[in-house]
Amino acid sequence: MAMDVSRYLKRIQYVGDIVPTYDALRRLQKSHLLTVPFENIDIHNKVPINLNIDSLFDKIVKNKKGGFCYELNGLFCVLLKKIGFNAHLISARVYSKDKGFGPAFDHATICVTIDEIKYLVDVGFGEFSFEPLRMDFEGVQQDERGRFCIALKEDGSYHVSKAEYGKKLTQYSFEENPFELVDFTEMCHYHQTSPDSKFTQRKLITIPILNGRYTLTSDKFIHKIANRMKIDSIDTIADYHEKLESIFGYYEDGVLIQKRTD
DSSP, X not given: OOOOHHHHHHHTTOOSOOSSSHHHHHHHHHHHHHHSOEEOHXXXXXXXXXXXXXHHHIIIIISOOOBOHXXXXXXXXXXXXXXXXXXXXXXXXXXXXXXXXXOTTSEEEEEEEETTEEEEEOSSSSSOOSSOEETTOOSEEEETTEEEEEEEOTTSOEXXXXXXXXXXXXXXXXXOOOBOGGGGHHHXXXXXXXXXXXXXXXOEEEEEETTEEEEEESSEEEEEETTEEEEEXXXXXXXXXXHHHHHHOBOTTSOBOSOOOO
């Protein structure tokens, strides 16, 4: 199946020019983040995640579901290339305080080159920037979602961090080498099957709103508005189903039944 650009753009509620410019890229990224949730529901429902573009298009565009990095950035990269952007997938290693950097292909993200300037584009990392980040800019880049830094290291890798409270919190590292979605198959399988993967630990579905974020897990619902955070306990399966449907428009099996409205 060929990429249906108009249907994809309708899915992410994008209105604007479809040309490979920075302004279009910025608006496409923000539209995607505000409409397609980051979630692992299929993993917990034992539905295999297939990194096939037709399958991802059916899931995210036709069935209006979300996904995790390989799915979201994988399909978004295809859309960008179809529009005419110079885009390719890159492999990233996610950082954790306890374990340091993860293995190669731990995270899939996107590099887009416009007028010889390279940008990091990511619609599959949960709480991250709304706009593309310049890879050649060593200082702090201000974004609606915070302050971000990309530093080029001596080994040729880039380290991405978020600046908060006077500290730089490392997010992940990456290199510029281009990869195909199939190259992420092994780690995609690991993250949906291994008990050591954070994605098999608990259910998660999350999406930003313009001034905050909705996050639902197996045992809590977090509603963040500006600097205020409200946490509701999810004590029963019925509580979980109610939030899943009323906030995200999902049934338990992951089928979107209505558009979420902010």
